[in-house]
Amino acid sequence: MNNNTLEFYPFRIFSQNGKNYIFSGEMSGIFEIDKKHRQLLHRKESHFQKPTTMSVN
């Protein structure tokens, strides 16, 4: 695993009544997310089938 890379477990973003939620595939936890989270997780597609990686430096 590369230290310079953030790797996410598979997740799915849901929208309900104007709010956004993230569902984590490994734990089944659901959490409301705000703009900042969306910034971090930003993807056009809300459906992630592969681990998503992003560079942090």
Place this chain on the structure above:
Amino acid sequence: MTESEFENLIEKMKNFRFIRTQETDETIHRLRSSTMQIGVNSLILFVIQGCNLRCSYCFATDGEYHDKGIMSLGTAKKAVTFLAKHSTSDTPSLSFFGGEPLLNFKLLKKLVPHIHKVEKKYNKQFSMGITTNGTLLDKEVKDFLIQNNIRCMISMDGNQQTQDANRRFANDSGSYDLVVEKTRDMRENNQLSCRATVTPISLDVSASFEHLTELNFTGVFFDAAKNVMSEKEYEEYGRQLVHLFEELKEMADAGEYELVKKSSNLMNFLRLIHRAGLRKSSCGAGQSVIAVDIHGDIYPCQRYVSEKDYCIGNVYTGWTNKDVRNNFLDAVNIENHTQCSNCWAKNLCMGDCAYENLMQTGSISQTSEAICKHKKEIFEAAIQLYLSLPEDFKESLN
């Protein structure tokens, strides 16, 4: 976003296992591989392998599982002791199953008083249940079930047309009228739930749900008879179940929670979603759940009975086939399902039913494309519904 905000966010996401680290990977792997420590907390007891109905989809060849016969009282007692000794729960579950278990009511009448003695000896309280076609429910049987607190689930597929086409007697007559008559008082008293098998003639599960809830079953669980469905029909079943969930969401939005609660499929999913946490296996087959056939042979669940290659022991001799059990548990372990490793629904689906996988793809660890697609769609619908529920309803799912 400031640097500290960003770091906080990352920390939170690590705690909730959104972010993959070597440490969390190892923890998850270790937890999911330590399933052998779980006790046997649910036993499905085949008190008979034989039935008085000839259902069109029966995978067990008229309830006989290629091995017709009845269980002896001695074997049944051994199985009860096996459960008492191997369970880690104070309330292990014992389900009387068949074939049609009430064809061996004689055994149940002798076995249940014995169970009460075993409960005292091992300081446990068995949670007993029976799955029956309902055709043999007379006053004596009903009084017995109620007095002994035995939960009763009726196999009934839907309206008269569906039931009579699917669930027929050996003389080819339908069973709808008889089952409705025999179950009337218990249904009226909220004492019966229902399990409906979906076939190509009953894909409209919303219509069946409406009919069965009108009959006042406390819960309705649908399962598809995949062995008699084409891929297209199965896809249609998936769409219809999602449609039912969407209708239930409308009911929930309108505050009609009593009907929502009657969908056992939905309630099972909602509980999974609400309780969250890392799951180790889908249904516990072979670990916390076992089935015992008329000879006392132990199988991972009721679907495997008579599949000798999957016999994992015997209630007289114990876990005699440890390798078979270990191999089975390895195969069901979601960590070994390569197709599921990157799936967002993994912790809910857990790679689906091991037996269905075996039937559809030839491998316990491989789910068919059709089932996999259906599972994702149905979990998505359930999560959408969950998010719209008021907090007190969610709390009741604990």
